[in-house]
């Protein structure tokens with residue numbers, strides 16, 4: 001016997017998600033059949049809303065439901081320092097640590113000639129704009145420590161070309177080639193504290 005069509009459709013939906021195989025998709029779909037109505041309502045509303053409501057902050061490109069994200073809007077944050085990261089997920093990871101009180105800028109990737117990602121494909125111009133218009137005194141790169149990460153931080157450092165701005169990157173504790181997804185929060189916190197200055201002249 002096969003599952004009814006509606007159930008099969010749900011299983012197929014789960015299979016489209018990253019890291020979900022046939023068996024897991026089946027288990028998740030069946031678990032929803034047993035879930036109570038309030039859970040199903042929350043699940044379906046969240047699903048319907050996520051793409052529609054979650055936008056990017058117009059300033060730092062992090063996730064936000066408003067024009068500006070809660071970090072850019074927060075008057076208590078240090079507005080003189082920007083932490084440059086690859087994805088909105090990195091912002092959430094760093095916020096979980098809780099020790100960083102400055103602003104962020106999400107590049108949406110790294111410069112990579114191998115995959116055809118050029119500087120103009122990233123949020124670099126908007127970062128340079130912020131450096132010019134806002135009172136920025138320090139930039140910290142928290143990028144994946146591989147050749148693409150290095151290329152990206154050096155490119156931006158050259159473009160900023162301002163000796164009055166301290167430019168640093170996290171260095172210690174993060175293994176070469178480590179994806180930021182897999183670096184635990186303690187390692188990241190230590191790396192942030194022990195950041196090294198990049199020469200900017």
Ligand SMILES: [Zn+2]
Nearest residue numbers: 057060069072
């Ligand atoms: Zn923002």
